[in-house]
Amino acid sequence: MSVVRPLAPAADESAWPLLPSERTWGPTRLTLTLATTAAATWCYLIGESVGSYLGFIQGAMALTGGCFIGMLLVLLAAGPACVRFGIDSVASTKPQFGSRGWVVPALLQAVSIIGWNSLLIIFFAKSAVQLGVALGLVAPGTSSAGLVPLLTLFACAVIFAALRRGAKGVSLVSNILFVHVFVGLWMLYLIVSHRWPELLAARPALAAPQRLWNYTTGIELGIGSTLSWWPYIGAMIRMAPNGRTVVLPVMLGMCLPVPLLSLIGLAGVLVLKSSDPAEWLRTVGGPTYAVVSLAFVTAANFGTTTAGIYASAVGLRNFQALQPRSWTTLLLFTITPVACVGIFIPELFFAKFGNFLALIGVAFAPLCGIQIVDYFVLRRRRLDIRAMYAQGPAQPYVFWSGFNPAALVALAVGCATYVLLLNPLTFRSSTWYPHLTASLPAAMTAALVYFLSGALVMRSGRGGYRNLRRAEHERQNAT
Amino acid sequence: MNDARDGLPPALEARIAALETAAPDTDFDSASWIWMVSLGVVLPAALIVLGW
16 A cells, blocks of 8 residues: 655645645535635626526526536536546546547636736725715726726735735635625615515516516526536535535525626616616615615625636646646736736726637636546546546546547537527527527537547547446446 | 555545445435536526527
8 A cells, every 4th residue: 555645745735646645625624615616706797697688586587597407517527537636627627538639628617717816906996986086085087997906906016915825825715815705785676675676676677578588598597607618517526525515505505606696797786777786786785785785796806706717726746837826927818917907907907808708718618518428428527637647648537639629629519509509709609599598508519429438539549438438337347 | 465456645535445445336316416407407497488
């Protein structure tokens, strides 16, 4: 039996698998961290989108239902490998995409997280400027053009300082900022209790003539919102010791705050024609409420960005060239693009990059479908942890020159399916979309293509499928 | 021996060797599956039907 060295102090700063003794986060700590990660300005944007098509009750039901469906897909896709071996989301794709092909999901993760973090840090800086005005620290009418870069730099410096402690830094920030989730729920209570009759009577501004289309879009927005947690989830749940510890924190701590806080934006856009609570809380409760709201938005975006930078840094650690680099260097690699965007091109990025992020988000549904069918159907829940990290042409996850064409083709077909059903930029849709959604068929098509082409890969003897079956056969004989 | 075969740094090799013997064979236990099916399938189905 191998002798295990004493625990490396920075195991959570690497992309290597964590040992069971290093995975010490219990359900409470994980829930706090995941909830703080989930609650951010994007919740208002999601609520605003849903409120464009659906009324309050229908929107709440469709969005919440969709969020839980998307969260389950993410948990079933990345969860098994992450909870068994203490690895992150990117490393969990190596059995499907290959010993080099995992760079595709890694790039998706990096672009998605860095892009979203840049947007959130700009939101943070803008909210902080508004907060300064509300508190009398900044003169009214002061242009945010000069302050946003400074506040971005300040936020990046604080996040950098917190994350030098690795996962502990994420947990620390979450423990401090978790209260903002309750502030968000209080804001929801305020608008619902003050405007309930109007909420029930409010009509969505952009509702399509077809009632089913509107309802399906509410569900789709929910599914898409929680599917975008795929890049984040692995780096967090790998800190927990087993699947049982992870399920409720993910399904309730990470998923539930999204629809709940989105209801703030949904209610705001329906009744007050603004999803930004800082605007309508001033109307409802005066300047004090506006200050509370701005503090909430500022804290929320800060917490999410901290977790995102951490997840992104761990994901980048999978690149061999970055493995020997210090954690500080890796953090700089991750945080510098975010800082540069916030300092040099905040307005341009704010105006243009949202569309690109919408396109990137299309890939997560097929990615989940591929991972689920590979793990539960083709590999029958057996993974080779050594093959995920070992180098050499004889390793099972090398496939062809490190790439598994089955996964790449399935991903492309899944993305194409999504775009054919629903254009994420224009929301133009096919006739099938109202009956199917776009994310679920994209995941299922990718899973089907992967399953069929995976059968060919299995026949070729690549991918390590035969080794697993042989091992299973030997074990059955032994018993 | 493994280092030469797999090209792994010694610290990673030690981790993987430990996990090959100590990592759990299962991902989610039956209670976890019940929660996942309840919250990821039954609850959303009920919400979607009720909302419609």
